[in-house]
Amino acid sequence: MAVSRREPKGLNLVGQCWQWKLRYVPGSKGTMGLAIVGFFALMALLATWIVPYSPHQANFTAWQPPTWGHWLGTDDYGQDVLSQLIVGAQASLVVGVLAGLLSGLIGVTVGITAGYKGGATDEILMRLVDFLLVIPTLALMIVVSAFIPSSGQTTEIMVIGGLSWLWMARVVRSQVMSERRRGYVDAARVLGVSDREIMFREILPNVVPVIVANMTLIITVSILVQASLNFLGIGSPTAISWGSMLSLAFADNAIDQGAWWWTIPPGLCLTLLAYGFSLIGHAILQGYAQSREQ
């Protein structure tokens, strides 16, 4: 007995990525997003080799505006701002991407389970999501981080990723509910395929674009949230990040000193990187919407 399917069986991620890329990304804003993210990824990867000085080296004249020796000047400890900026890319990318993946994992699992199982499971899971949505998440993250004794990037990832999956769960659930009514799910069920296999091998591949798009949007938000936490002095105390640079700049009155070279670049990098991820996310969503209309 032949089971009709719209998509090939299995998690053919590479094939599917290729499909959307061919159709929607070229020349669009998505490409710009990829370029921005690629630029910062390269910066993070090569940081050790391209920094002009060690980011912790503190024996230069403090409060220097940009010069040939220090393209972005120095801070009040006499540290090179450009070197810190380059190294700071690592923290944002690592924490943003891993927190995005973690919340993607939780959100997808909750969303698929709720959407496919329906009934009481759905009711309980979605009520939980509704309750958590009402509570101000950033405030909860601040409070949770304040109470966690150990602080480091792993903690940051757990806290941010563990509390950012709510929208993902909602979106995936509604997608799965519409997928569930399609013929291939009934066919698989008649054939006696287990629930878990239907959820993750049959339905999941069809909602991958939505998941990937939402994941990039979660990464966008995670990057900004991490920066906020670091700005408040919460999170990894040793790692250099754009948020912690801004925290120090603010605490040491860089604004009153007119040290724009210290306050503007980290924020600009944060904005650009977050913007890059959101462009990618929206390009994927747009492509998916168009493919659905066809």
Place this chain on the structure above:
Amino acid sequence: MRFWTLGPYFFKKLMFAIITVWLAITADFALPRLMGGNPALALASKTALGSPAVVKALERAFGLYHTSVLQQYGDFIVQMLHGNLGISYEYYPESVTQVVFSALPYTVGLVLSATVLSFLLGTLLGVVAAWHQGRRVDDWSVGVAFIFFAIPYFWLAMLLVYVFAFLLGWLPMGQALPVSVVPLPPLALGLGIIRHAVLPVASLVLATAASYLLIMRDNMLSVLAEDYMMLARAKGVPNRRLMFRYAARAALLPSFTQLMLSLGSVVGGALVTEVVFSYPGLGNLIYNAILNHDYPVIQGAFLILALSVISANFVADLLYPLLDPRVMLN
């Protein structure tokens, strides 16, 4: 709409609010206990060389005496219902309740005015953008909205301080009240408060209006595709009337739901923004409490914050049937 039809809807929303409140209280109780470590011990080792007497006293103040967790939980709720959230370390002998409630009005004022202004601005821009879909106005507003969406709240606040307070000197750099030796007349005081609130509110509005714009534009686009819009156009309804009376009104309903759901994130943004402006609200309070390991204040401030957001949502849920009677049907 008959009044009695409100019954089940009201009951459902009330239950939701009550359970959310209970969850918030439980989370607030559980947080310091789940995270392991003994805050009393940690604090004592920082301030009193770990003196056992101090540890014991602190444990009592935290409600961490050596009883079962269940009993601690019961005590916590009973104390809370009496309005007792413990004693602040930093502001000793003031109680947490006093400290938190003196900061609350600033945050509420900030969040409410920013939310209203941002919703108006974003929604209006969204209507205009959707109306001119695919044209330059639309492309620009959406493009700019995406950029603003990606700007960290606190950095935007820092930029505004740098430009409008430091470079131009038009507005104060921080604080909420005008500094004066003699008590100010009410009018001057009011103006001073507004002057101090301009930059914090503006940074929140700029940072959040983008998402209202995008949401409203989406909703407008789906309304504009409806048959009744085509009919109205064919009838010769004037453009302005079409845009606001016909389309925007219908598109506003889903935006309102979004408004409520985004309240939590505006509150989060306000917390960080307050720190930039040394604005004496809950954000600043929590920030200082974290720096000083003032755990009871952190716990109390979070609880009051969560309760405020939950009650705001509850009120909005009650008002919603007035805007859209259809919700009563399901």
